[in-house]
Amino acid sequence: MADYFFHYTSRVVAQMVLADGWLRPAGDSGGLWLSDELFTSAWEAADRLAIPPAGPPLGIQQTVTVHLTKPVEVVCCIPAVRLNTALLRFRGRAGPWRDVVSGRIIYSGGGRQYEYLGPVFVGDLAWVQLVTP
Amino acid sequence: MEYYDRYLPAHIVNRIGQAIAHALERMEKRYPGEVEIHRWLHGLPVWVVTRKQGDRVNMARVELVSGPLGGEIRVLADAYEDKVAYEDDKAVVHIERMTPSAEDVSSKGNFPLSFGTEWLYKLPPWEVVESSVFDTLEKALDVAAQLPLTEQHVIEYATPFRTEGA
Numbered sequence: 048m049a050d051y052f053f054h055y056t057s058r059v060v061a062q063m064v065l066a067d068g069w070l071r072p073a074g075d076s077g078g079l080w081l082s083d084e085l086f087t088s089a090w091e092a093a094d095r096l097a098i099p100p101a102g103p104p105l106g107i108q109q110t111v112t113v114h115l116t117k118p119v120e121v122v123c124c125i126p127a128v129r130l131n132t133a134l135l136r137f138r139g140r141a142g143p144w145r146d147v148v149s150g151r152i153i154y155s156g157g158g159r160q161y162e163y164l165g166p167v168f169v170g171d172l173a174w175v176q177l178v179t180p
Numbered sequence: 181m182e183y184y185d186r187y188l189p190a191h192i193v194n195r196i197g198q199a200i201a202h203a204l205e206r207m208e209k210r211y212p213g214e215v216e217i218h219r220w221l222h223g224l225p226v227w228v229v230t231r232k233q234g235d236r237v238n239m240a241r242v243e244l245v246s247g248p249l250g251g252e253i254r255v256l257a258d259a260y261e262d263k264v265a266y267e268d269d270k271a272v273v274h275i276e277r278m279t280p281s282a283e284d285v286s287s288k289g290n291f292p293l294s295f296g297t298e299w300l301y302k303l304p305p306w307e308v309v310e311s312s313v314f315d316t317l318e319k320a321l322d323v324a325a326q327l328p329l330t331e332q333h334v335i336e337y338a339t340p341f342r343t344e345g346a
Contacts, residue, residue: 095335138218140262142228142239143279143333147254150286157262157275157335 049083052130052161054123054169055092061121061174068170070123078136078162081125086158089119089177095158097144121174125167134165193244196253199306200227200242203313215321231321236261238324240317253309255316257289257324275335280327289323291316 054070064070072078086092098119141156204217204227211231218228227242239258263276280289293312 138216139237140275142230142237142260143258143277145241145256145258145282145285147241147243147245147256147290148286150256150282150284150290152279152282152333155277155333155335156260157277 048127048132050127051085052081052083052125052127052163053085054079054081054125055086055096055098055119055177056121056123058120061123064123064169065174068168069166070125070169071166072164078134078164079167081135081161081163082158083161084158085122085124087175087178089179092122092158092177093119094154095141095156096160097141097154097156097158119177120179121176123169124173124175125169126172129167130163131165134163136162136164138162195306196244196309199309200244200253200313203310203317204229204242206310206314207317229317229321231325233325235263236325236329238321240320240324242313242317253293253313255291255293255313255320256285257291257320257327258285259324259327259329261329277333277335278329279331279333281330284327284330289320289327291320 056064070079080096082096084095086095092098138160141154141158141160143152143156144154145152204219207215207229208217214231216230218230219226229240229242231238237260239260241256241258243254243256245252245254259280261278263278265274265276293316
């Protein structure tokens with residue numbers, strides 16, 4: 048098993064988490080989504096983990112760059128020893144994410160993803176700013 | 181769970197989200213251990229149902245698509261199969277991923293669910309919405325299994341983060 052797991056999210060969500068100190072599974076949205084892969088670029092994280100955009104991605108018609116509509120801006124680095132392995136499920140590699148109308152692949156997927164079915168105290172952990180396009 | 185959307189009233193979005201969630205619960209009960217449900221919350225709720233067929237993964241994605249003039253539920257059929265080019269305990273160089281073409285997904289796997297232009301004002305019976313979503317998911321998973329995997333994508337792969345030996 049990896050020594051560290053990573054939770055990718057936006058700055059706003061990170062601030063809410065830090066105010067509370069805990070990352071918590073969000074009800075019927077399932078558990079916490081983690082990866083054992085560390086990406087330094089926000090685009091790469093969103094692409095490999097196929098983190099869905101909210102609404103149509105901007106700029107897909109005009110340029111190669113797809114701007115994220117759901118910001119993936121920071122990553123929380125969680126030591127594996129902080130997780131209860133009984134609550135950690137490997138959910139395979141992320142599938143591709145397509146534009147719902149054109150069918151064009153927006154995010155390639157392929158990143159390893161885990162679902163963690165419990166809360167994790169992260170108030171004392173490092174959050175890393177990702178490079179954004 | 182509270183859902184929200186920039187265009188649709190919160191009570192409608194929440195009720196639609198609940199109807200879709202109930203349809204997915206029915207899927208899990210109908211096909212125990214056979215289907216997996218991935219739930220996402222990034223503003224709008226999004227769900228992905230997967231069913232494995234050997235190394236191939238068939239998928240149906242459900243999402244609420246909205247705009248200034250209204251919205252609809254869309255179900256998209258998709259599939260992929262991965263071949264790992266090189267992997268051991270320490271490194272994976274890349275994954276070769278086969279997928280259907282965008283044209284096939286768009287023409288054969290696209291299932292918009294509309295409940296009429298007045299549905300945002302005169303809400304449909306929710307059991308009808310649940311039933312429609314459930315039936316469409318079954319159809320989408322069947323279509324996903326039939327989509328030919330004609331496109332190859334090479335995905336560079338990061339190494340799981342380990343510190344031993346560093």
